[in-house]
Amino acid sequence: MNASGKLERLTLWLKERKITEVECLISDMTGIARGKIAPTSKFIAERGMRLPESVLLQTVTGDYVNEDVYYRLLDPAEIDMFCHPDESAAFLVPWAVEPTAMVIHDTCDKWGNPIELSPRNLLKKVLAMYAERGWQPIVAPEMEFYLTQRSGDPDYPLQAPVGRSGRQEIGRQSFSIDAANEFDPLFEDMYDWCEAQGLDLDTLIHEEGTAQMEINFRHGEALHLADQIFVFKRTLREAALKHNVTATFMAKPMTGEPGSAMHLHQSVLDRDGQNIFSAPDGSMSELFLNHIGGLQKYIPELLPLFAPNVNSFRRFLPGTSAPVNVEWGEENRTVGLRVPDSAPHNRRVENRLPGADANPYLAIAASLLCGYVGMVEQLQPSAPVQGRGYERRSLRLPLTLEAALERMENCRALERYLNPRFITAYIAVKRAENENFKRVISSWERAFLLLSV
Structure with a gap:
């Protein structure tokens, strides 16, 4: 048309x-x-x-x-x-x-x-590279966020909000249904509004932090999902304001609490709709390993697109439960690149490094670009990590925004793509x-x- x-x-x-x-x-x-x-x-x-x-x-x-x-x-x-x-x-x-x-x-x-400076155009450019080779990326984002009391003083530490029981949430409530139900009126509005907008929301869970939640999106086409995250952030903030609380996507809004991530599940289909990450016998394909190899090599070069703010790097401090490496492993949440256990046609890699504060167009574009370059240049990944990966010293990331920006500025290998x-x-x-x-x-x-x- x-x-x-x-x-x-x-x-x-x-x-x-x-x-x-x-x-x-x-x-x-x-x-x-x-x-x-x-x-x-x-x-x-x-x-x-x-x-x-x-x-x-x-x-x-x-x-x-x-x-x-x-x-x-x-x-x-x-x-x-x-x-x-x-x-x-x-x-x-x-x-x-x-x-x-x-x-x-x-x-x-x-x-x-x-x-050329438009984030949405950058994502479209990356998707065009995939299309030229007959590939279509599929992504499924997971968005973490905190609900907090409203405060007009930025010097005052954020506090967990009071739920419908009249009590303030305390302690860790991972996956608690009752803790999530404390904010039912807010989430009912959120789901109603997202349904009216056609957003492809899937599950809601209570995350590890105090009044920290996670919304999962159904998998789909990358540009459409980036648009949905862009709209969802506005929508959730409005629903929270209606109920006199604040919703924040800061990477690390509260001292002593876990950070908030935007986990990106990504796979690639060919022209026939087949997942190129799986070989005919159901095993990991060479392209899948190349994709992981590209993520490992180039995420550290483009880290400011995944961690764009000073606050982003607070999420990477020791003991914060966020991976600070680009190691990979199967069913391993302690590495930056997790391969979930799934059927061959659903094989994917989960990039656990982007913060919830990242621009969705740029984070998705960068994540897909790293994998694309890995496939085109036939990069090989490291050996997968068995067991705990938090303390791994190899394949680590820059730990300050200044260092990350300097590394991105000095990267010449991606100038033909970016x-x-x-x-x-x-x-x-x-x-x-x-x-x-x-x-x-x-x-x-x-x-x-x-x-x-």
Whole structure:
């Protein structure tokens, strides 16, 4: 179907639902929804929107990268990029007072070339590489998050919320049904809203941390799942606010509690829909081992796409139950790359390293790219880990954002796959955020240094 036909179908979808307002969205580097809100009539008439490309160089604090990088990457005239609605990425906004939809847009220049700094375009580029070889990646994300009491003071430590029993959750409640049911009204709204949006949610579980939960998505096409995570984060936050609590996807929001991950299960199908990770006899295929080899070699080079913030690396501290390596093993949750026990047609690898705070487009793109390069370059993995892998010293990851950014900046092996402009832009955004962070005096410094040094 051509662009005109797709827009007509989207127009019909809006009219059938009597939508009066459209939120026109793109994802920035952080995963924040940026864009415009338009009356439906204006949205249909204009067939998209224009935004300054500088939006993609904006940090989580709303600042921009330094001027040297800014004007090296962007037109000095600060021209607009053109944003076109993707009719397959239209969702209802169930919490809005008026009938409202959100539509995710693709970005291009005036000649129709994809904007290289766009996270969604990066994922589409990686998927195109797979398609050229007759492959289709399938992913199934698992999103961990915390519910907390609402607080207007960022210096005050987060606290677990009070459930419907009137009591605050304490202690570890892994897989507890009753502990999850404490927040039934919130989750009922969440599921109702996600169903209205067509999100493919699967199971809800109570995770290890206090008021920490996990939502699993059904497996599916990678771009569609990235869009769903992008929408789900907004949806859950709105459901939490309705019930006077906060939902956070910070990688490590609470001291002494486990971090929150975005585990990515990934497999690859051929043109006939067969899983290329399994050989005809049902054993692991050579391509599967190559895929793991690529993940092992290149995840450390692209770690800032999986752990994008200073807070992300708190999840990797010793004793936090998060793997800090790219070892692999079967049915082993102590390594970064777990191969679940499954039937041959369901064979997959679970990348357990991305944080819940990662931009879903970038984390999925990076994870699939690492595996793709492994298959193309026929990389071999290390021997699988038997038993506990937390303390393994080989194949370890950078442990600070500064070290990870430096390693990504110096990686030349992936420049043929990742445009250098994107790498420069992403690193500049993350360094600007890190510099902003370092200007803030923490409560730890005031507590231990104020009268001691």
